[in-house]
Amino acid sequence: xxxxxxxxxxxxxxxxxxxxVALGFVLIxxxxxxxxxxxxxxxxxxxLTTVGFVSMGxxxxxxxxxxxxxxxxxxxxxxxxxxxxxxxxxxxxLFMATIGLSFxxxxxxxxxxxxxxxxxxxxxxxxxxxxxxDHTGLNISKFDLVASGIAAGLVTLLAVFFNRTRTGRAxxxxxxxxxxxxxxxxxxxxxxxxxxxxxxFVALVTGLLWGARNGVQFALTFLALKALPxxxxxxFESITGAIVGGLIVGASEKLAEVYIxxxxxxxxxxxxxxxxxxxxxxxxxxxxxGERRIDRV
Amino acid sequence: MLxxxxxxxxxDYAADQQLxxxxxxxxAIIALFVIAFVxxxxxxxxxxxxxxxxxxxxxxxxxxxxxxxxxxALGLNILTGYAGLLSLGTGAFMAVGAFxxxxxxxRVPGMPMLLSFALAGCVAAAVGIVFGLxxxxxxxxxxxxxxxxxxxxVVWALTKxxxxxxxxxxxxxxxxxxxxxxxxxxxxxxxxxxxxxxxxVMALAAKNMVxxxxxxxxxxxxxxxxxxxxxxxxxxxxxxxxxxxxSFYCGVAGALYAFAYLGTVEPAGFELDLSFRIxxxxxxxxxxxxxxxxxxxxFIVLLPIFLDLSANAIERSFGLALPSxxxxxxxxxxxxxxxxxxxxxxxxxxxxxxxxxxxxLRLWPFPH
Numbered sequence: 085x086x087x088x089x090x091x092x093x094x095x096x097x098x099x100x101x102x103x104x105v106a107l108g109f110v111l112i113x114x115x116x117x118x119x120x121x122x123x124x125x126x127x128x129x130x131x132l133t134t135v136g137f138v139s140m141g142x143x144x145x146x147x148x149x150x151x152x153x154x155x156x157x158x159x160x161x162x163x164x165x166x167x168x169x170x171x172x173x174x175x176x177x178l179f180m181a182t183i184g185l186s187f188x189x190x191x192x193x194x195x196x197x198x199x200x201x202x203x204x205x206x207x208x209x210x211x212x213x214x215x216x217x218d219h220t221g222l223n224i225s226k227f228d229l230v231a232s233g234i235a236a237g238l239v240t241l242l243a244v245f246f247n248r249t250r251t252g253r254a255x256x257x258x259x260x261x262x263x264x265x266x267x268x269x270x271x272x273x274x275x276x277x278x279x280x281x282x283x284x285f286v287a288l289v290t291g292l293l294w295g296a297r298n299g300v301q302f303a304l305t306f307l308a309l310k311a312l313p314x315x316x317x318x319x320f321e322s323i324t325g326a327i328v329g330g331l332i333v334g335a336s337e338k339l340a341e342v343y344i345x346x347x348x349x350x351x352x353x354x355x356x357x358x359x360x361x362x363x364x365x366x367x368x369x370x371x372x373x374g375e376r377r378i379d380r381v
Numbered sequence: 382m383l384x385x386x387x388x389x390x391x392x393d394y395a396a397d398q399q400l401x402x403x404x405x406x407x408x409a410i411i412a413l414f415v416i417a418f419v420x421x422x423x424x425x426x427x428x429x430x431x432x433x434x435x436x437x438x439x440x441x442x443x444x445x446x447x448x449x450x451x452x453x454a455l456g457l458n459i460l461t462g463y464a465g466l467l468s469l470g471t472g473a474f475m476a477v478g479a480f481x482x483x484x485x486x487x488r489v490p491g492m493p494m495l496l497s498f499a500l501a502g503c504v505a506a507a508v509g510i511v512f513g514l515x516x517x518x519x520x521x522x523x524x525x526x527x528x529x530x531x532x533x534x535v536v537w538a539l540t541k542x543x544x545x546x547x548x549x550x551x552x553x554x555x556x557x558x559x560x561x562x563x564x565x566x567x568x569x570x571x572x573x574x575x576x577x578x579x580x581x582v583m584a585l586a587a588k589n590m591v592x593x594x595x596x597x598x599x600x601x602x603x604x605x606x607x608x609x610x611x612x613x614x615x616x617x618x619x620x621x622x623x624x625x626x627x628s629f630y631c632g633v634a635g636a637l638y639a640f641a642y643l644g645t646v647e648p649a650g651f652e653l654d655l656s657f658r659i660x661x662x663x664x665x666x667x668x669x670x671x672x673x674x675x676x677x678x679x680f681i682v683l684l685p686i687f688l689d690l691s692a693n694a695i696e697r698s699f700g701l702a703l704p705s706x707x708x709x710x711x712x713x714x715x716x717x718x719x720x721x722x723x724x725x726x727x728x729x730x731x732x733x734x735x736x737x738x739x740x741x742l743r744l745w746p747f748p749h
Contacts, residue, residue, distance in 0.1 A: 169725035180664045187717030195710040316526045349541040358530035369519045379607040
């Protein structure tokens, strides 16, 4: 039983990290209806930029700040070069454009900073918490706890931003109805830049946490694939969905790997979340918290 | 002036509904067939030319992959372009085709090659139907992500269960020699002709399908499935048929990919990258267009070769050696940028450009 809890908690904490990636997707999808496949590449790019500045001698906070500035520039450029010419195109076209964008970002990131795996030290030890170990015997990493704390903080921050600020309200208005938002004088272009910047910020935080855990490397771009089942489970439009979906995927994936994996030869982590999400979709086609679509002829 | 349908009167329904209703189109297609089936192989056999041009490279590196990818793109185009069901699992269906053909050849003695290709397509179609079932409930990006389940599951299963690869390490299979009606298809020219014949037959079949009742049902479902259901189109049958036909095409393409192009394949060779490449082909070529599948495949196959060649040319003319990482990253950047550029300039793809050109040709060289 103790082993079960250890796996469960480990999975939940890993799930928090998936939620972070999914969060970036949700932000952009909500406000602009773009399914941003480049989110994984943005995570990679942000982490690599930070590490690059650190290796040039900047302290971590300054490097992260600089990386944030670079992500903001990227958001501006994306809006100008990718989104604006593609206004009013079908969603699949925009989706394809973001795949192109992800190639572009991958190339630029590796061109600028090299393709080597780099270590990133945030100053948080990745070791079990002694107190928990002594009292309950559970092996839970300090790093994971801090990471989920940061994730929780980030989500709170975003929730406040969305619900309490003028810009946040404008964002939700745009998400609701582009044309109506335009009619009341909200600048669509400005909103898109802000959304992509926010997504860039989320990507930076994600990249730092994942990079500190696994090293900053090209594999970070595959995080996008981890986030997709989270997205369809939770629903594309819901921040809550991203969090809950991430927790479900993280926990079930680890449990399945431990309890089902040995019977079928292991390695089922790659597809299990997808099949789980698929099973969910058969019951609720719009995900747990997604908006229900009403079909009209 | 040359390209005009004026004066070509149709006197019965059959003439009105033929595959290529405009006479010039028919001539162009026949000319294309003659060039592809006769001209290209003859040129390759001419002793003078084969010294000047490396035909082995042209067949193995350009024409054969182009034709195979065209077939796969055709399959995806039926599903995504005509039936409007976005799929990211093309690579998986190709893998099913490749491994099924391998196993039919391996386990059934005296199995004719073409039959095992066709059966491989059928196996892929069956797998396609299974993974197409969710499309009855979900759509759009939710469906796209659901097809990723097929992508990851199939590659995982082919790697894990070594029965599929006849217990070889890490699932690598070496395709058997191609023998068609007792004739060994061995040289690049022969393989090219075999693939060309299969692709032509299947492309014509696809063109025939999409103009008929089936294709119209697909397009109705694509444009608005609720409305299609209201006018009496069976949604389930139509969607699953789209999945089956599409997967059949992808399965045959996968079998050819393994047997006639690479020879040795492993499940990891059918990863998500491949699915994306084929999706790019239909987006750049034009979704919902048979011609577009071919144009897109040509573009995606030729672009990396072109970028490579230009990098080489730059190196030679400036006498500097570019580091290999730089070139591959630049290729990535240019590829990404070109895709965005193409989407921005012509979201309907190369097929649309061809259509515009045809409209211009109708008047050319006169202004009115």
